[in-house]
Amino acid sequence: xxxxxxxxxxxxxxxxxxxxxxxxxxxxxxxxxxxxxxxxxxxxxxxxxxxxxxxxxxxxxxxxxxxxxxxxxxxxxxxxxxxxxxxxxxxxxxxxxxxxxxxxxxxxxxxxxxxxxxxxxxxxxxxxxxxxxxxxxxxxxxxxxxxxxxxxxxxxxxxxxxxxxxxxxxxxxxxxxxxxxxxxxxxxxxxxxxxxxxxxxxxxxxxxxxxxxxxxxxxxxxxxxxxxxxxxxxxxxxxxxxxxxxxxxxxxxxxxxxxxxxxxxxxxxxxxxxxxxxxxxxxxxxxxxxxxxxxxxxxxxxxxxxxxxxxxxxxxxxxxxxxxxxxxxxxxxxxxxxxxxxxxxxxxxxxx
Amino acid sequence: xxxxxxxxxxxxxxxxxxxxxxxxxxxxxxxxxxxxxxxxxxxxxxxxxxxxxxxxxxxxxxxxxxxxxxxxxxxxxxxxxxxxxxxxxxxxxxxxxxxxxxxxxxxxxxxxxxxxxxxxxxxxxxxxxxxxxxxxxxxxxxxxxxxxxxxxxxxxxxxxxxxxxxxxxxxxxxxxxxxxxxxxxxxxxxxxxxxxxxxxxxxxxxxxxxxxxxxxxxxxxxxxxxxxxxxxxxxxxxxxxxxxxxxxxxxxxxxxxxxxxxxxxxxxxxxxxxxxxxxxxxxxxxxxxxxxxxxxxxxxxxxxxxxxxxxxxxxxxxxxxxxxxxxxxxxxxxxxxxxxxxxxxxxxxxxx
DNA sequence: CCGGATACGTAAAACGATTTACGAAAAACG
DNA sequence: CGTTTTTCGTAAATCGTTTTACGTATCCGG
Numbered sequence: 001x002x003x004x005x006x007x008x009x010x011x012x013x014x015x016x017x018x019x020x021x022x023x024x025x026x027x028x029x030x031x032x033x034x035x036x037x038x039x040x041x042x043x044x045x046x047x048x049x050x051x052x053x054x055x056x057x058x059x060x061x062x063x064x065x066x067x068x069x070x071x072x073x074x075x076x077x078x079x080x081x082x083x084x085x086x087x088x089x090x091x092x093x094x095x096x097x098x099x100x101x102x103x104x105x106x107x108x109x110x111x112x113x114x115x116x117x118x119x120x121x122x123x124x125x126x127x128x129x130x131x132x133x134x135x136x137x138x139x140x141x142x143x144x145x146x147x148x149x150x151x152x153x154x155x156x157x158x159x160x161x162x163x164x165x166x167x168x169x170x171x172x173x174x175x176x177x178x179x180x181x182x183x184x185x186x187x188x189x190x191x192x193x194x195x196x197x198x199x200x201x202x203x204x205x206x207x208x209x210x211x212x213x214x215x216x217x218x219x220x221x222x223x224x225x226x227x228x229x230x231x232x233x234x235x236x237x238x239x240x241x242x243x244x245x246x247x248x249x250x251x252x253x254x255x256x257x258x259x260x261x262x263x264x265x266x267x268x269x270x271x272x273x274x275x276x277x278x279x280x281x282x283x284x285x286x287x288x289x290x291x292x293x294x295x296x297x298x299x300x301x302x303x304x305x306x307x308x309x310x311x312x313x314x315x316x317x318x319x320x321x322x323x324x325x326x327x328x329x330x331x332x333x334x335x336x337x338x339x340x341x342x343x344x345x346x347x348x349x350x351x352x
Numbered sequence: 353x354x355x356x357x358x359x360x361x362x363x364x365x366x367x368x369x370x371x372x373x374x375x376x377x378x379x380x381x382x383x384x385x386x387x388x389x390x391x392x393x394x395x396x397x398x399x400x401x402x403x404x405x406x407x408x409x410x411x412x413x414x415x416x417x418x419x420x421x422x423x424x425x426x427x428x429x430x431x432x433x434x435x436x437x438x439x440x441x442x443x444x445x446x447x448x449x450x451x452x453x454x455x456x457x458x459x460x461x462x463x464x465x466x467x468x469x470x471x472x473x474x475x476x477x478x479x480x481x482x483x484x485x486x487x488x489x490x491x492x493x494x495x496x497x498x499x500x501x502x503x504x505x506x507x508x509x510x511x512x513x514x515x516x517x518x519x520x521x522x523x524x525x526x527x528x529x530x531x532x533x534x535x536x537x538x539x540x541x542x543x544x545x546x547x548x549x550x551x552x553x554x555x556x557x558x559x560x561x562x563x564x565x566x567x568x569x570x571x572x573x574x575x576x577x578x579x580x581x582x583x584x585x586x587x588x589x590x591x592x593x594x595x596x597x598x599x600x601x602x603x604x605x606x607x608x609x610x611x612x613x614x615x616x617x618x619x620x621x622x623x624x625x626x627x628x629x630x631x632x633x634x635x636x637x638x639x640x641x642x643x644x645x646x647x648x649x650x651x652x653x654x655x656x657x658x659x660x661x662x663x664x665x666x667x668x669x670x671x672x673x674x675x676x677x678x679x680x681x682x683x684x685x686x687x688x689x690x691x692x693x694x695x696x697x698x699x700x701x702x703x704x
Numbered sequence: 705c706c707g708g709a710t711a712c713g714t715a716a717a718a719c720g721a722t723t724t725a726c727g728a729a730a731a732a733c734g
Numbered sequence: 735c736g737t738t739t740t741t742c743g744t745a746a747a748t749c750g751t752t753t754t755a756c757g758t759a760t761c762c763g764g
Contacts, residue, residue: 001491002468004720015744020722027723030742045489050466051403052720056749062446062467070432073425080422083449092463094414094446097435111444114402115414116354137397139353220627246627253631262633275572275598279605280632281614356750367714372752379753382712404750408719 003044011040023048050092060118062092063302066109068125069218070097074245074272074291075123078145081295082121089303091118098125100218106131113138119302123147127190141305143298147191148315155305156315157298161191164287164320165198168241168269171285171322173206176331177239177267182213183227183247195243195271212237216247223250231258238331239267247271248284263329273323283325290318355396363392375400402444412470414444415654418461420477421570422449426597426624426643427475430497433647434473441655443470450477452570458483465490471654475499479542493657495650499543500667507657508667509650513543516639516672517550520593520621523637523674525558528683529591529619534565535579535599547595547623564589568599575602583610590683591619600624600636615681625675635677642670 009016014033021027022037029037040046054060063086067075083093096112098105102125109131112120120135120142127147135142143155172180182199184192200210214230216223227250240255242248248270255262262268262282270277273288297316304311361368366385373379374389381389392398406412415438419427435445448464450457454477461483464472472487472494479499487494495507524532534551536544552562566582568575579602592607594600600622607614614620614634622629625640649668656663 005722006720016720017722017724017745018743021743024722028742033743045486047462047466049407049468049720051468052407052749053722054749055401055404055407055751056720056722058722058749070435071429073428076425076428076431077423079428079447080449083422083447084451087448087460087463090463092446092448092467094444095431095435096439096444097432099436108439110399111439111442114399115444116401116403134397220631224631249627249631252633256631256633256635274628275601276626276628276632279572279576279601279608280628281604281608283608357752358750368750369715369752369754370713372750373713376752380712385713401750404719405752406719407721408750408752410719410752 002049003041003046005046005048007044008037008040008046011044012036020048054116060116061090062094062115062117064112064115064117064120065093065095066098066105066112066120066122066124067095068098068100068105068123070095071219072245073274074146074289077291078123078295081292082299085296085299100125102126102130106134109134113140116140118306119143121145121298121302124149126188141302143301145294145298147189150190152315154313155301157294157301158191158315158317159289159294159320160317161194162198162201164271164289165195165200166202167198167320167322168195168271168287169199169202169211171324171328172239172241172267172269173202173208175239175267175328178208178331179236180211180239180241181230181234181237182211183223183240183242183251184213184215185218185223185244185247186215187213192243199241211241216250218244218246220246220249220253223247224253227251227254228257231255237266239269239328242268242270245270245272245274248277248286262327265332267328267331269328278325282327285325285328286323288321288323290320293318354401355393355398357398357400359396360389360392360398363396364388372400406468412468413442414446414467414469416464416467416469416472417445417447418450418457418464418472418474418476419447420450420452420457420475422447423571424597425626426498426641429643430475430647433644434651437648437651452477454478454482458486461486465492468492470658471495473497473650473654476501478540493654495653497646497650499541502542504667506665507653509646509653510543510667510669511641511646511672512669513546514550514553516623516641517547517552517595518554519550519672519674520547520623520639521551521554521563523676523680524591524593524619524621525554525560527591527619527680530560530683531588532563532591532593533582533586533589534563535575535592535594535603536565536567537570537575537596537599538567539565544595551593563593568602570598572598572601572605575599576605579603579606580609583607589618591621591680594620594622597622597624597626600629600638614679617684619680619683621680630677634679637677637680638675640673640675642672645670 005016005019009019018029019037021029022034065079069075086093096108098108105125119140122142122144123146127149129149143157145157148156148158187193203211216226223246231254240251242251251268260266270284270286273286277284277286357368357371361371370381371389373381374386417431421427438445448460450460457477471492474494474496475498479501481501495509497509500508500510539545555563568578575598583606592603594603603620612618622636622638625638629636629638
């Protein structure tokens with residue numbers, strides 16, 4: 001059905017090799033022949049078959065991406081960024097979702113590798129990245145993004161999670177909040193743990209005890225559910241610090257459900273920064289992750305590796321940014337102070 | 353680096369053809385040989401090269417998806433749905449974004465087709481789908497989703513846009529709203545036009561004139577901007593009916609910016625239905641598009657086509673659902689009535 | 705015990721590209 | 735002008751599979 005290189009060769013009256021050279025630019029071809037080949041190709045609607053090309057040349061022009069969830073805008077934004085970086089280098093992207101399940105991750109990864117991609121970008125579903133052995137065996141360069149295994153030997157791109165946690169905690173404590181609830185997706189993930197560490201550090205620096213911490217899972221539904229349960233008995237918190245996208249949503253939903261107003265009754269600080277956070281009322285104070293840049297960095301590193309550069313492994317740690325909006329306000333009854341201890345513990349939670 | 357079928361064959365003491373048969377199941381192989389081949393493959397970490405396999409067999413196990421914007425959750429949800437349908441059939445998905453630009457659409461599409469995918473799922477950036485000729489020439493089955501060309505001869509999956517428009521308009525008019533502003537992305541898109549038609553029809557049925565209509569573009573930034581401009585001079589509207597995701601966000605953002613409260617001062621009805629719409633305050637009344645189902649349907653049809661079934665072209669028209677939440681309320685000063693004419697025109701817009 | 709199925713493995717020819725080795729013509733050089 | 739070099743096209747080999755054609759062994763009925 002589709003024209004092959006031979007059809008073009010015949011039509012242009014040259015050999016297949018010449019046609020190949022015209023398109024790949026691997027060797028120079030006389031101008032008049034180039035013209036004839038181009039013309040013939042145009043007439044036939046010919047375009048080199050990438051699968052065949054990759055097979056023979058051993059150079060893949062496809063990159064694989066493995067993410068935990070294609071419904072999470074954080075991951076898809078990352079893919080968007082990577083896709084637009086890739087394209088400049090004539091690459092295409094093949095994607096798969098592990099659905100946050102290690103077993104699926106393994107099979108999906110195997111399927112991706114079966115295409116012999118030039119490289120892989122992985123966001124593991126658990127941060128041991130148990131399926132890593134498959135990639136190692138395949139011998140292709142890869143970079144782990146966002147969720148990096150402990151003692152990982154390889155390229156990685158993350159944000160500075162401890163610092164992000166500190167920024168968030170600083171902001172809330174600076175506003176006088178002492179009863180802060182930290183809403184994590186799951187402590188099984190290292191990035192989440194690191195954010196918590198940053199937060200706790202600030203608490204310690206201020207002479208405060210550890211903040212209340214709850215785990216609410218990886219999607220909106222379960223997050224809302226668990227938060228609703230939690231809030232049942234909770235009356236003291238003056239601020240919620242949500243460590244992920246869906247955790248933020250869950251907090252908002254259950255606060256609203258219980259009729260507690262933001263920021264009058266309780267402050268909310270979220271993670272990730274999407275359009276809707278700016279649009280809603282009140283606009284959300286949030287820690288912005290540099291998604292766009294993460295994607296670019298990941299590809300930059302992979303490109304070097306593909307080119308065969310033997311640079312040492314690197315862990316890029318990008319900085320988050322605190323976007324202060326109006327969902328966070330001074331704690332009720334607390335003057336805006338940095339004095340340690342005191343306050344908080346006994347601060348009456350205004351109920352809605 | 354990676355083991356090939358020959359390595360496995362040698363190790364198992366059989367021919368390459370036999371190894372192929374073991375993995376493809378194309379012909380039966382004696383049990384003991386199967387065992388030996390499997391064992392050898394396991395030891396070598398062998399997995400058939402999909403590119404090579406596709407080249408020889410002429411059967412592609414990859415599907416291409418072309419969308420206008422990977423940062424729009426509507427499109428990525430669609431991809432998520434398709435990906436999970438595909439996987440059940442052993443397919444993988446390769447994606448590209450046209451960035452809402454016909455020229456880019458053309459080059460990206462060409463790149464996708466160069467992989468000789470088994471099928472294509474396309475969401476054109478303009479609804480003529482000007483690059484369609486490329487797909488036709490490639491001779492692969494494809495389905496157009498969401499944005500369907502006029503008089504399109506082919507498979508398509510959309511929602512019932514006129515009906516969606518009617519539902520939305522009915523809801524608002526039923527609440528007594530007469531000064532409704534319809535916020536479209538761009539009238540260049542047929543689905544948007546159809547939604548408008550549905551809306552206008554309801555207006556006519558109620559003896560009302562045409563609603564105010566503004567176009568705000570395809571992304572959040574420009575939408576907010578244009579809406580801010582628009583609202584500068586606007587004081588009468590009691591309800592905004594946003595026809596897309598980003599339009600909805602734009603409406604919320606600029607209303608908030610001008611200090612108009614939802615739903616007390618003005619009602620807002622949005623399109624698409626995402627987690628954040630449920631989570632925010634007030635929860636948004638919205639028209640929910642069956643994204644998940646759209647993806648499934650698209651793949652179902654493609655699967656038939658790939659299998660060679662010669663069914664006639666179909667345009668699947670799925671139903672949207674109105675999710676009534678609290679961002680829409682009875683119009684101020686208007687009793688909840690269906691009486692035509694009167695009202696509206698002169699209803700004072702409460703300013704914030 | 706013979707003839708014809710049946711079962712199943714192997715060698716070799718594809719698939720559509722790239723790359724290598726070679727050769728003919730043109731160009732450069734002394 | 736003869737020799738060497740450069741330029742550039744072609745034929746053939748090759749990438750890792752699948753598939754076709756063929757061969758050998760086993761089985762079965764008569």
